[in-house]
Amino acid sequence: MKSTTDVLDLLAGPGTRRRLARVDDGLRCKTSKQTYPLVDGIPWLFAAPSAALAEWRRRFGRETQGLDAQVAKTIAEIQGNPSLRESTRQRLALTAAGYAARAKALRALLAPLGEGGDAIAQEALLALRTRLPPTQGLTTYEANIFRDWCWGDEENALSAEIVSARLPASYDAMLVLGAGAGRLAYDLHQGGSHAHTVALDINPLLAMIGRRVCAGETLSLRELPLAPRRMADVAIERTLAAPAAARPGLEFVLGDIVAMPLSRGAFDVVVAPWFVDIVETDFEQLARQMSELLKPDGRLVLFGSLSFRAADPAARYSFEEVLAVLQEAGLDEPEVEERRIPYLNSPGSRHGRVEEVVALGVSKRRDVKPISKPAALPEWLVAGREPVPLTEAFQQQITATRIHTFIMSLIDGKRSIRDMAAAIEAQQLMPRKDAEEAVRRFLETMWDESRRSDF
Secondary structure (H helix, E strand, O other): OOOOOOHHHOEOOOOOOOOEEEEOOEEEEOOOOOEEOEEOOEEEEOOOHHHHHHHHHHHHHHHHHHHHHHHHHHHHHHHHOOOOOHHHHHHHHHHHHHHHHHHHHHHHHOHHHOOOOOOOOOHHHHHOOOOOOOOOOOOOOHHHHHHHHHHOHHHHHHHHHHHHOOOOOOOOEEEEEOOOOOHHHHHHHHHOOOOEEEEEEOOHHHHHHHHHHHOOOOEEEEEOOOOEOOHHHOOEEEEEOOOOOOOOOEEEEEEOHHHOOEOOOOEEEEEEEOOOOOOOOOHHHHHHHHHHHEEEEEEEEEEEOOOOOOOOHHHOOOHHHHHHHHHHOOEOOOEEEEEEEEEOOOOOEOOOEEEEEEEEEEEEOOOOOOOOOOOOOOHHHHOOOOOOOOOHHHHHHHHHHHHHHHHHHHOOOOOOHHHHHHHHHHOOOOOHHHHHHHHHHHHHHHHHHHOOOOO
């Protein structure tokens, strides 16, 4: 489809939501004068681009350092334990080689992030009420990479089929939120005739792999299955490749839904696969944000499990509540399909499952006022000038921390659990009977964590 729309008509300065202009070193917001770099050719549209880059560099460093530590630990076990059976020695050698190859590949893939960044303060992220999700590591969704570009043909085809059935007959611009490594965005783009597909994600590893593979590159990455089927599956060298290079118009973008780097009313279609129940933004707010991105009569497609696990019980939405929230966000009655499909079933792993997915297709019928954004972080934490409140939750954590610190101080290689319990009782922290159980639980946790294989 020919289009007079430029991709910059679809993007916007995060926070300002104003138009961006191309400059020599990236994209520049005409209102804030902030420049957003291109990282590996991908627009880096975080609200505080330098701070976000520094944070991802840190996560990159922790990931590769952890892999290096695992290599050293595994080799030390091979060399220092002569009683190992030969099959165990073989498995450990494969594991060490897999960790080393993974670290080498990540360093090559993520070289565009650069090095360092520790000197850049995080106050900018805090002041803008945005921060990267603490649970989002570079390889949190590594299985999705291999599913997208190696062994997930059946799941990928079914996903594209289910979503495509909810799309309008013709349109110009599509947005895929939480696009990950990009396979669904690629399939929808290849299967349509629309001019633009914007694949937005927060994770640079996923976006960099997606952009390169969709451009026709072939990449190599070691898969380390959770439950290898056989010895040869401990660390599998995988080739990541697309069926063909993507046609023009597929654009990978890095940014955060909290500070939306997208233009209001710019998209004919917004697709949110496995997204709305994952992000920290409450679904009521998110539904209005997605509706705001749509043109009049634009189409929103939600796809995934709809399994909300928020800390707030009120935000653990049922299917019926999801439908109600969508209508409150200016969207009409949805077309619904529920189907069971394979999910992340690696041929090299015994760990895999079948998911019952929900596909909802709804059209925008009216504009609604956005819900005012609650502060992601309180003022006393952002500015650092106000007193830290002594909340009930903090009080409980303080008491637990004091007890745990005292227990740690008692570990001297001489005292027993009963001796420690007596010392805790003497400090009037808790009765001896309760103290003995508390010490045992605490030490059991420490013991388990010291023996964990992950890093």
